Amino acid sequence: MSILWTAADFVQAMDGRVIGDIKPITGISIDTRTLEAGDAFFAIRGDRFDGHDFVVKAFESGASVAVVDEAHADAFDPAAGALVVVPDVLDGLRALGQAARARTDARIIGITGSVGKTGSKEALKIALSRSGPTHASAASYNNHWGVPLTLARMPADTRYGVFEMGMNAPGEIAALTRQVRPQIAIITTVEPVHLEFFGTVEKIADAKAEIFEGLEPGGIAVLNADNPQFERLSAVARTRAERIVSFGEAEGADARLEQVALHPDCSCVDADILGTKVTYKYGAPGRHLVGNSLAVLAAVKLAGADLALAAVALADMQAPRGRGAQTVLSVPGGTITLIDESYNANPASMRAALDLLHQTEPGFRGRRIAVLGDMLELGEAAEDLHRALAGPVEDAFVDLLFACGPHMRALYDAVPQTRRGRHAQTSDQLVKSVVTELQAGDVIMVKGSLGSRMGPIVEALRAAYPVADKTTETAGAA
Ligand SMILES: Nc1ncnc2c1ncn2[C@@H]1O[C@H](COP(=O)(O)OP(=O)(O)O)[C@@H](O)[C@H]1O
Ligand SMILES: [Mg+2]
Numbered sequence: 001m002s003i004l005w006t007a008a009d010f011v012q013a014m015d016g017r018v019i020g021d022i023k024p025i026t027g028i029s030i031d032t033r034t035l036e037a038g039d040a041f042f043a044i045r046g047d048r049f050d051g052h053d054f055v056v057k058a059f060e061s062g063a064s065v066a067v068v069d070e071a072h073a074d075a076f077d078p079a080a081g082a083l084v085v086v087p088d089v090l091d092g093l094r095a096l097g098q099a100a101r102a103r104t105d106a107r108i109i110g111i112t113g114s115v116g117k118t119g120s121k122e123a124l125k126i127a128l129s130r131s132g133p134t135h136a137s138a139a140s141y142n143n144h145w146g147v148p149l150t151l152a153r154m155p156a157d158t159r160y161g162v163f164e165m166g167m168n169a170p171g172e173i174a175a176l177t178r179q180v181r182p183q184i185a186i187i188t189t190v191e192p193v194h195l196e197f198f199g200t201v202e203k204i205a206d207a208k209a210e211i212f213e214g215l216e217p218g219g220i221a222v223l224n225a226d227n228p229q230f231e232r233l234s235a236v237a238r239t240r241a242e243r244i245v246s247f248g249e250a251e252g253a254d255a256r257l258e259q260v261a262l263h264p265d266c267s268c269v270d271a272d273i274l275g276t277k278v279t280y281k282y283g284a285p286g287r288h289l290v291g292n293s294l295a296v297l298a299a300v301k302l303a304g305a306d307l308a309l310a311a312v313a314l315a316d317m318q319a320p321r322g323r324g325a326q327t328v329l330s331v332p333g334g335t336i337t338l339i340d341e342s343y344n345a346n347p348a349s350m351r352a353a354l355d356l357l358h359q360t361e362p363g364f365r366g367r368r369i370a371v372l373g374d375m376l377e378l379g380e381a382a383e384d385l386h387r388a389l390a391g392p393v394e395d396a397f398v399d400l401l402f403a404c405g406p407h408m409r410a411l412y413d414a415v416p417q418t419r420r421g422r423h424a425q426t427s428d429q430l431v432k433s434v435v436t437e438l439q440a441g442d443v444i445m446v447k448g449s450l451g452s453r454m455g456p457i458v459e460a461l462r463a464a465y466p467v468a469d470k471t472t473e474t475a476g477a478a
Helices: 007-014 051-060 089-103 117-129 146-152 172-180 201-214 230-240 287-302 307-316 347-359 379-387 390-395 408-414 427-437 455-464
Strands: 017-019 027-029 039-042 065-069 083-086 107-112 134-136 160-164 184-187 220-224 243-248 255-262 267-273 276-282 325-331 334-341 368-373 400-404 420-424 443-447 467-469
Touching (some): 007 065, 007 083, 007 089, 039 051, 065 089, 089 146, 107 117, 107 172, 117 287, 172 201, 184 201, 201 230, 220 230, 220 287, 243 287, 267 287, 276 307, 287 307, 287 347, 325 455, 334 347, 334 455, 347 390, 368 427, 379 408, 390 408, 400 427, 443 455
Parallel strands (some): 027 039, 039 065, 107 184
Antiparallel strands (some): 325 334, 325 467
């Protein structure tokens, strides 16, 4: 492992007080369950745990140093490992992140949006890696600790840095983007997600547009020309960015979709990326991902990386578990296809997932089955937004709808009687009916907000029926 931080730079960045001898620092950790030998451990206080309770464990796992606050400075045996003592551990991590940002020559790309952040971040990582050392957020680490952690982990020789930024409230993206200081800022799309907290989609757009507050001089905004909020976002971008680059199907988009063939396991795309014609395969299915991929390739070109190599790399993209991963399961008399979208849901991703279900052809005598759980955090509009899915359900040729949760009742009642499978208040009550309903040839898509607990339905299906074909299965982080 190469050195990520010298002890001197590490301590200086945080202006900390050192106790003991710091071993070579090869990584940064805030969680002892995933800590690797050589990591510097930051004892951050989370919602449920205080990292200070895990410092001893961190040293047992080979931590090179632990960063703790003054209140805990005397709590540990100096023989167990070195400490850096700071007034506040999260502030210390931020300071280290700022040192990483200050020392880098990398092209820095920031991504936000209501949906598509993590998928686009992964795609950018794969695409840019072909042109040079690329550093990107792990998993969905996009919040007040995820962003400074990702910065602090950025190696000095990074050429491309990709940072996901998320939010639940106004002001959060502003704070994150000022740390990241992107040269290229992407907003994937703006949708009614977290409507409960924002009230209107326009307010969500304004909160996303905060990403431009951290844009570096000469910075570029990459915006979705197909999104109704495009003009609103552009107005803010114009005040901060030197240039706005649009992507989408819209006439005149700078990164423009020219033609697409949607397949059950991938999409084949012809696009014009800022004047360069590109033909590529995107390795995960769904039209929505094709849209995101235009932003990805635009950013690749703007970052000065090799567009052709990037386009080739996108064939390696795979749908992660819970976000569109498909598995073929054996049932008596044949197989069924399971589309696992159980990780989360909002009106935009629900429509995208129904589209995906539509795209997937059932087998002989098979049916399209949708198992949908409540979309949460939608506030007063919840009932209407659920009922409004009746159209997309019909457009997707869903033969049978299983619905769970109080909001989904509105949708269930809005679909024709012949297409109703069953409605239940909780996924526990629904799972058995779903498992026993399946027949050879069926395609089944399971989706709902995390809090609606649709994951257990996927697990129950996997437990009931063995995997027939692992070829499309992935376990990647989302
Ligand atoms: N542009 C888009 N429009 C609609 N749904 C999308 C879009 N991009 C991604 N999705 C869907 O949204 C869900 C979350 O995707 P992900 O990339 O993890 O987004 P985020 O990190 O913003 O939560 C997935 O089910 C994905 O297929
Ligand atoms: Mg994410």
